Amino acid sequence: MTINELQEDIITTFDFFGDWMEKYEYIIDLGKNLELIDPQYKTDDYLIKGCQSKVWLHAGVDNSGKVVFTADSDAVITKGIIALLTQVLSHHTPAEVAQADLYFIDKIGLKEHLSPTRSNGLLSMVKQMKLYGLALSAKAAEPEK
Amino acid sequence: MPKDQVIASIDFEKVRADFPLLRRNIKGKPLVFLDSAASSQKPEVVIRALNTYYEQTNANVHRGVYQLSQEATDAFEMGRKKVQAFINARHEHEVIFVRGTTEGINLVAASFGKKFFREGDEILISAMEHHSNIVPWQLIAEQTGAVLKVIPVTDSGELDMEAFDTLLHERTKIVAVTHVSNTLGTINPVKTIIGKAHQMGIPVLIDGAQAIPHMEIDVQELDADFYTFSGHKVFGPTGIGILYGKEKWLEEMPPYHGGGEMIKTVTFAKTTYAELPHKFEAGTPDISGAIGLGAAIDYVNSIGRAAIAAYEHELLVYGTQRMLEIPGVRIIGTASEKASVISFLLEGTHPFDVGTLLDQMGIAVRTGHHCTQPLMDLFEIPGTVRASFAMYNNTEDIDRLVAAVRKAATMLI
Ligand SMILES: Cc1ncc(COP(=O)(O)O)c(C=O)c1O
Numbered sequence: 001m002t003i004n005e006l007q008e009d010i011i012t013t014f015d016f017f018g019d020w021m022e023k024y025e026y027i028i029d030l031g032k033n034l035e036l037i038d039p040q041y042k043t044d045d046y047l048i049k050g051c052q053s054k055v056w057l058h059a060g061v062d063n064s065g066k067v068v069f070t071a072d073s074d075a076v077i078t079k080g081i082i083a084l085l086t087q088v089l090s091h092h093t094p095a096e097v098a099q100a101d102l103y104f105i106d107k108i109g110l111k112e113h114l115s116p117t118r119s120n121g122l123l124s125m126v127k128q129m130k131l132y133g134l135a136l137s138a139k140a141a142e143p144e145k
Numbered sequence: 146m147p148k149d150q151v152i153a154s155i156d157f158e159k160v161r162a163d164f165p166l167l168r169r170n171i172k173g174k175p176l177v178f179l180d181s182a183a184s185s186q187k188p189e190v191v192i193r194a195l196n197t198y199y200e201q202t203n204a205n206v207h208r209g210v211y212q213l214s215q216e217a218t219d220a221f222e223m224g225r226k227k228v229q230a231f232i233n234a235r236h237e238h239e240v241i242f243v244r245g246t247t248e249g250i251n252l253v254a255a256s257f258g259k260k261f262f263r264e265g266d267e268i269l270i271s272a273m274e275h276h277s278n279i280v281p282w283q284l285i286a287e288q289t290g291a292v293l294k295v296i297p298v299t300d301s302g303e304l305d306m307e308a309f310d311t312l313l314h315e316r317t318k319i320v321a322v323t324h325v326s327n328t329l330g331t332i333n334p335v336k337t338i339i340g341k342a343h344q345m346g347i348p349v350l351i352d353g354a355q356a357i358p359h360m361e362i363d364v365q366e367l368d369a370d371f372y373t374f375s376g377h378k379v380f381g382p383t384g385i386g387i388l389y390g391k392e393k394w395l396e397e398m399p400p401y402h403g404g405g406e407m408i409k410t411v412t413f414a415k416t417t418y419a420e421l422p423h424k425f426e427a428g429t430p431d432i433s434g435a436i437g438l439g440a441a442i443d444y445v446n447s448i449g450r451a452a453i454a455a456y457e458h459e460l461l462v463y464g465t466q467r468m469l470e471i472p473g474v475r476i477i478g479t480a481s482e483k484a485s486v487i488s489f490l491l492e493g494t495h496p497f498d499v500g501t502l503l504d505q506m507g508i509a510v511r512t513g514h515h516c517t518q519p520l521m522d523l524f525e526i527p528g529t530v531r532a533s534f535a536m537y538n539n540t541e542d543i544d545r546l547v548a549a550v551r552k553a554a555t556m557l558i
Contacts, residue, residue, distance in 0.1 A: 020172070020505045025556055028498075052513045052528065053497040074527060075495035076557060077502075 003096060006088045007104035014108040023109070027080030034083045037072040048124045053078045055121035059132035066091045067136060069129060073121070081105075081113055081122055089129055094140060097133030102126060154452040161537050163188040163444075174507030177542045182327050182486055182533035183511055184377045185358060187441070191381060194440035198433045206432055207406060207423075217432060224435030225422070227442045232372065233363040234389050238421040241395070242430050245386035246354040247277040249373030250321070252388055252425065253350055254281035256398040257319065264290030266318045271296040271304055271333075272523055273326045276516040278352045282321065291318065298523060302329035302478035306337070313342060320349045324356035328515040328529065329478025330461075330486030332356070339368050348394060354378055358535065359457060359484045361450045364389050376434060381441035385434025388425070395421050402427040453536045457485040460534040464543045471550055473558070477529050485534040488515075491550065494557045496528045502553040503530075508546055 001009070017023045041058035048055040053075035060068045069086045073079045088104065089097050105111055113122050161167060164186045169176045178186060198220065204213040206221045228240050243249045262268075268282045272295050279293075286293055294312050297305040304322070313320070320342045325332050339349045348370035356362060357374040364372045371394070376385040390398075400407055400418055404427035409417040418424045445453070464487050468474050473492035491499050500512030513528040514521045521528055532546055 021556070024502060024505065028556060053495060054527075075497040077498045078495075 030083040031076040031080030037070045048121045094133045094136035155456045171507045177508045179532040181535035191440045224439035227439040231442045241388040241425045243386045245375035249388035251281040252401045254285045258285035262289035262291040266291040267316045269320045272298040303480045323352040325484045328517045330483040331480040332482040376438040382434045382437035385431045404428045461485040467547045488529040488531045496530045506549040
């Protein structure tokens with residue numbers, strides 16, 4: 001699926017929720033079940049500083065040249081949103097990641113979590129994910145040495 | 146005092162109705178505002194004072210010969226007189242208008258430090274200070290070679306006074322401590338601290354940001370050398386604050402900012418400075434802020450600070466008891482003397498998660514390190530959830546907080 005198809009999927013899922021509680025219960029669930037980040041990446045080198053909750057992010061590339069993000073946070077709601085973001089952005093080419101327009105966050109009513117005043121590290125995380133996309137696509141464009 | 150008497154001494158319904166913002170709904174629910182320690186809401190009289198100033202009196206102060214400027218100057222200076230009476234300063238000119246606590250401390254650190262600190266001198270602060278009572282001292286320490294010393298904090302969140310006794314010595318040039326901890330609520334024994342420091346001839350700055358809304362402050366009785374606070378935490382506007390300083394120190398200290406208002410004569414060869422308080426008030430001041438702060442002081446006086454303190458204490462006792470009924474709640478800061486602040490953790494959860502869910506339920510609390518990172522490190526926690534109560538809160542607000550925390554617990558754990 002493309003990045004936008006994945007976003008549409010999430011928007012459809014969230015449309016089913018009756019109230020904020022169901023929505024957050026779902027996010028918390030995603031957070032609790034987020035695939036663990038390899039402990040070697042849960043270090044300060046991979047830490048994105050948010051004033052309130054911390055986010056660790058690692059970007060790798062699989063055999064077919066697609067980006068694979070793994071991430072973690074010390075706050076479970078942040079983790080749940082991380083799960084959504086990695087779900088959308090993982091397994092695409094670096095160029096696709098770099099150019100992605102992440103509109104689903106707004107559509108599912110979580111925009112506030114990406115506001116710079118929220119200081120939960122998520123906004124920086126999105127920026128960092130795209131930067132990884134840029135860096136990796138530049139690298140892919142380099143001629144083989 | 147018997148409980149009924151205390152509750153009766155503040156007309157809660159009237160107080161609540163005086164604050165227009167508290168009528169708001171947030172996320173479809175009536176707002177429960179429990180973040181007054183960050184900034185209090187404003188009563189209608191303060192809002193009206195600001196409006197009236199701009200509608201009828203606005204002009205620059207201390208400069209015009211025309212009537213409007215005179216009226217603005219009088220209103221502005223009336224603000225200073227009200228502050229003087231509010232904190233019982235000996236002289237009007239010991240009351241300096243600044244932007245807030247942060248600027249007050251920066252002013253003293255930069256000016257007092259420049260004049261008096263030498264290599265190896267010590268600045269004594271505490272482990273529970275707000276960043277604004279840490280960083281300004283670090284800045285001047287870097288410039289002068291002075292060093293920062295820190296009074297430790299006990300597990301209950303009180304200053305280790307034995308350690309204080311040993312930390313205080315000839316090299317100490319100033320003691321700077323908070324009156325009330327914004328994170329823990331602890332009321333520190335500042336009078337004792339000042340007394341001990343003075344025995345050794347050491348001046349003391351008190352960060353009064355969290356004390357001023359909750360208790361009677363008498364700077365002469367405390368014998369504080371400097372006392373600073375923010376208007377916005379005592380129901381006044383943002384952008385205005387107070388630095389009280391004893392005349393003898395303010396006279397000796399060099400100016401902090403240069404500009405208009407603060408000079409007597411200017412030539413390119415030499416400038417002489419204006420008298421106090423203007424020496425420390427360069428540029429056009431926050432005129433409306435000073436007037437608004439004056440209105441806030443009138444408002445607080447109309448309710449009575451003793452009544453406010455007693456009422457808030459009731460809320461603290463009730464809130465503490467109710468919060469501790471919730472399984473997994475741990476209160477950070479259990480000093481015997483506390484202002485109406487409850488910082489807590491819910492076992493197995495991150496403060497950010499709890500705060501996010503409380504927000505969904507229309508409850509405004511603060512989460513995080515509350516600008517006291519060293520203190521959080523000391524307790525080895527990432528932060529806390531902080532509920533702080535003001536006179537416009539009641540037990541119903543606390544009940545809604547408790548219900549919301551219980552709900553958050555079921556969702557998160
Ligand atoms: C204890 C304490 N000191 C200083 C400050 C800084 O006050 P302001 O930001 O108004 O300058 C605060 C405000 O959060 C505080 O709680």
